[in-house]
Amino acid sequence: MIIGDLHIERPVILAPMEDVTDRSFRKICKRFGADIVYTEFISAEALRRGVEKTVQKMLFEDYERPAVIQIFGNTEEAMAEAAVIAASYRPDYLDINFGCPAKKVAGKGAGAALLREPEKMARIAASVVNAVSVPVTVKTRIGWDRESINILDIVPRLEDAGIQAIAVHGRTRSEMYKGTADWDWIARVKERARIPVIANGDIWSPDDAKAMFEHTAADGIMIGRGAIGNPFIFKQVKEMLKTGVVATKVDFRDRIAVAIEHLSLSVKNKGEKYGTLEMRRHYATYLKGLPRVSRVRDKLVREDNWLHVIEILRDYEAECEQYAREGKIREYAEYLNDHSRRLILK
Numbered sequence: 152m153i154i155g156d157l158h159i160e161r162p163v164i165l166a167p168m169e170d171v172t173d174r175s176f177r178k179i180c181k182r183f184g185a186d187i188v189y190t191e192f193i194s195a196e197a198l199r200r201g202v203e204k205t206v207q208k209m210l211f212e213d214y215e216r217p218a219v220i221q222i223f224g225n226t227e228e229a230m231a232e233a234a235v236i237a238a239s240y241r242p243d244y245l246d247i248n249f250g251c252p253a254k255k256v257a258g259k260g261a262g263a264a265l266l267r268e269p270e271k272m273a274r275i276a277a278s279v280v281n282a283v284s285v286p287v288t289v290k291t292r293i294g295w296d297r298e299s300i301n302i303l304d305i306v307p308r309l310e311d312a313g314i315q316a317i318a319v320h321g322r323t324r325s326e327m328y329k330g331t332a333d334w335d336w337i338a339r340v341k342e343r344a345r346i347p348v349i350a351n352g353d354i355w356s357p358d359d360a361k362a363m364f365e366h367t368a369a370d371g372i373m374i375g376r377g378a379i380g381n382p383f384i385f386k387q388v389k390e391m392l393k394t395g396v397v398a399t400k401v402d403f404r405d406r407i408a409v410a411i412e413h414l415s416l417s418v419k420n421k422g423e424k425y426g427t428l429e430m431r432r433h434y435a436t437y438l439k440g441l442p443r444v445s446r447v448r449d450k451l452v453r454e455d456n457w458l459h460v461i462e463i464l465r466d467y468e469a470e471c472e473q474y475a476r477e478g479k480i481r482e483y484a485e486y487l488n489d490h491s492r493r494l495i496l497k
């Protein structure tokens with residue numbers, strides 16, 4: 152896949168996720184092999200006003216490269232101005248969010264709302280492209296709803312606007328995150344597009360990743376929810392794509408160790424209070440499928456002292472050692488087998 156000076160063969164990309172893909176999580180995903188990472192989405196309006204929290208979200212470190220800043224907004228002026236500010240932080244490329252279905256974004260005419268205004272979408276894309284010298288890409292969905300799927304109309308408009316790659320989440324805005332992503336539409340986009348296509352939606356396992364490449368012939372793939380609590384997926388997907396088998400096995404020890412690492416990074420980057428607080432949403436996924444976990448989860452999300460959180464996690468790890476000796480551990484790989492796309496389709 153070529154975007155500007157960037158050449159990466161079949162990249163496996165961490166999707167942008169608000170409140171998830173902060174510096175701490177990106178660092179961990181990078182370590183496990185994510186080829187490209189995206190920031191959380193950044194509001195153009197907030198950026199123009201210099202809102203400190205928004206500016207913080209744009210910061211990344213050199214080891215994260217290639218790193219992408221994603222912006223969203225509803226006017227050409229705001230987006231061009233925000234693009235100039237974002238570009239000054241020297242991302243490898245800038246991405247425009249034309250896919251967010253949330254009310255606070257789409258309800259204000261930004262994100263997925265622009266799927267209903269293809270001309271305006273193209274004008275915004277052109278205004279961003281013309282404002283900066285870094286490459287500009289787009290991430291979007293296949294349409295507003297099933298009755299108005301228009302991604303094939305949108306892609307050439309974006310190409311003409313100078314967009315250099317497009318990431319497609321195979322759902323409509325109305326579908327939010329429900330049902331199964333429609334990979335057929337991504338394949339259709341790939342057949343017609345002149346720019347690289349990044350396929351996104353429902354990659355939960357290495358098998359799914361392989362199937363996504365095969366089904367869509369996309370230039371790259373992007374993983375979102377499948378990486379939450381499971382950053383190991385990048386390593387496993389790379390192994391699968393390279394050799395056809397997954398050598399890396401992940402057990403509860405690995406998962407608890409990464410949860411602790413994640414918490415430590417979070418505290419380092421955001422301070423004790425917010426670092427501990429913001430980690431709360433991650434424990435459920437790190438510990439998913441492990442025995443008698445709900446009691447532990449309840450304790451974890453009530454604890455304010457991050458060192459006590461680590462103690463709780465270590466105690467639980469010792470408990471899991473006992474479960475393992477008794478053969479009671481059902482590992483995440485098995486859990487995923489029940490949830491992966493392959494099985495959903497069967």
Ligand SMILES: Cc1cc2nc3c(=O)[nH]c(=O)nc-3n(C[C@H](O)[C@H](O)[C@H](O)COP(=O)(O)O)c2cc1C
Pocket residue numbers: 166167168169170171190191192221248250251290320351352353354373374375376377
């Ligand atoms: C918690 C959460 C936050 C998200 N935030 C963003 C965002 O900031 N920008 C964006 O383009 N997409 C965002 N998305 C959508 C994901 O990038 C991705 O397109 C979607 O989750 C489908 O991929 P998946 O099935 O691999 O999760 C978010 C999704 C989730 C679950």
